[in-house]
Amino acid sequence: MKNTIIIKKNYEFKNLFSKGKFYYGEYIHIYIKENTSNYNKIGIAISGKQGKAVDRNRAKRLIREAYKNLEEHIKKGNSFLIIINKDVKIEELTYNNVEKNMRKTIDKANLLIK
RNA sequence: AAAGUAAAUUGAGUAGUCGCUGAUGAUACUCGAAAGGGUACAUGAGAGGAAAGUCCGGGCUCCAUAGAGCAAAGAUACUUGAUAACGUCAAGCGAGGGUGACCUCAGGGAAAGUGCAACAGAAAAUAACAACCAUAAAUAUUAUGGUUCAGGUGAAAAGGUGAGGUAAAAGCUCACCAGCAUUGCAGUGAUGCAGUGGCUGUGUAAACCCUAUCUGGAGCAACACCUUAAAUGAAAAUAAAAGUGCUCGUCUUUUAUUUAAUAGAUUUUAUGAGUGGCUUGAAAUAUAUAGCAAUAUAUAUUCUAGAUAAAUGACUAUUCGCGACAGAACCCGGCUUAUAGAUUUACUUUAACU
Numbered sequence: 072m073k074n075t076i077i078i079k080k081n082y083e084f085k086n087l088f089s090k091g092k093f094y095y096g097e098y099i100h101i102y103i104k105e106n107t108s109n110y111n112k113i114g115i116a117i118s119g120k121q122g123k124a125v126d127r128n129r130a131k132r133l134i135r136e137a138y139k140n141l142e143e144h145i146k147k148g149n150s151f152l153i154i155i156n157k158d159v160k161i162e163e164l165t166y167n168n169v170e171k172n173m174r175k176t177i178d179k180a181n182l183l184i185k
Numbered sequence: 186a187a188a189g190u191a192a193a194u195u196g197a198g199u200a201g202u203c204g205c206u207g208a209u210g211a212u213a214c215u216c217g218a219a220a221g222g223g224u225a226c227a228u229g230a231g232a233g234g235a236a237a238g239u240c241c242g243g244g245c246u247c248c249a250u251a252g253a254g255c256a257a258a259g260a261u262a263c264u265u266g267a268u269a270a271c272g273u274c275a276a277g278c279g280a281g282g283g284u285g286a287c288c289u290c291a292g293g294g295a296a297a298g299u300g301c302a303a304c305a306g307a308a309a310a311u312a313a314c315a316a317c318c319a320u321a322a323a324u325a326u327u328a329u330g331g332u333u334c335a336g337g338u339g340a341a342a343a344g345g346u347g348a349g350g351u352a353a354a355a356g357c358u359c360a361c362c363a364g365c366a367u368u369g370c371a372g373u374g375a376u377g378c379a380g381u382g383g384c385u386g387u388g389u390a391a392a393c394c395c396u397a398u399c400u401g402g403a404g405c406a407a408c409a410c411c412u413u414a415a416a417u418g419a420a421a422a423u424a425a426a427a428g429u430g431c432u433c434g435u436c437u438u439u440u441a442u443u444u445a446a447u448a449g450a451u452u453u454u455a456u457g458a459g460u461g462g463c464u465u466g467a468a469a470u471a472u473a474u475a476g477c478a479a480u481a482u483a484u485a486u487u488c489u490a491g492a493u494a495a496a497u498g499a500c501u502a503u504u505c506g507c508g509a510c511a512g513a514a515c516c517c518g519g520c521u522u523a524u525a526g527a528u529u530u531a532c533u534u535u536a537a538c539u
Contacts, residue, residue, distance in 0.1 A: 084494075114494065124237090124512050129498090132205095136499045139204065166499060 084114055087152040096176035098159050098168055099134070102152040103180050112150040113138060121155060130155055130164060137170040144174075146182045 091102030115134050117127045134153055153173075155164075177183055 116494075125510095128495095128512060131494090132498050136204080140499085 084116065084152065087114065087150055091150070091152060092180070094176050094179050096156070096172045098156055098164065098172045099176065100154045100156060101173075101176050101180075102154070103177075103182070104150045105148060111142075111145060111147055114150075114152045116152060117155055121157065133164055133166055133169045134173075136166065137173050140170065141173060141177070144183055145177060149182060 087102045087104055091104040094101045094103060115131050117130055121127065122130070138151075138153075174183070
């Protein structure tokens, strides 16, 4: 992920939750907000209630992998905060589902380069 | 061969493409006065048997010292050994279970004291309802004395079974068994075996309690360093107060008073970011020696995750038995709980054959 920074600070997460625009997806939801830099920022948030450590790790890996493959097609200068839909069991997630859903959801926000 | 018992190992493999986190570098480019940093590339490494629960025991850090005594609270409880230590482990003892291999155990003290023992029953620990026997009265019974065998109740009924004995009976006497005390022998010891004695004293300590041993508290979000901001203003003596439940001893801090000194440092708190702590250790593997074993000692070899919104993945192909429980977070030794399947070793019983 050459042009992307992973969000690490707690206040950045809070900021995105409160001020980002919410986009609904079948498997994942995304909060999106513009930032002033030339980079994209991405954060992944999964609560402890949604699964055990192994499941949460797997979900993060799938999302990170999907984002990596989509990175070239996304416009720069935005922050993303990705959340798993609470109605979906993490065991049912696959790479193909996550990637298609992420592409659709980001397309709703008109941030895909076509 | 079937059924079982115990112990140990393993926890999908291979190839390709893209990617993640540390480490190393006489490499290339780049920032910088330098120290050093960044990017690329190359090399090699990268989750578990439970990483989990956070239930015990240690290391390490801070709480002034981690010192002594007392109190309180908690933990442990057959013996000997192992260990840094343990509530863990090993080998034994005792009790119970299983045809057996083997398994299970809140396994100190009830003769220090207090409490409790529902219902039933005459009576639940100063026992006497009904019954049996003797004597007297007088006669469908009553009174006094002896006895506690047989009866029913109950988780438990005042040692058990049998014989003698008696008016009727009873450890009243005897034999065997059980329990208690004591002596001898064997064993380091728990304990076992044998003898002797008197003839008994219920259960409950997963009720209080007693005895012995052990335990100061909080935790890596510990703690140390750096930057920024704000506040304060140094030393000595005396007194008071404070510093973990209490007391004592030493030490420290704060406040007040007095005295001395006169300028470049000191201290505390809060906020924010980062670095260290952080992985060479009661380490792993192999061999030898000692020991029944847990384990110890010696020698040789090896370095084997170190993240911090948190690194092991995705896709494709392929093989099989079609993949369970599950993700390091300061580090070790255990315990407990979860776990698809596969493999190995030793042993037991039953059946068949030789």
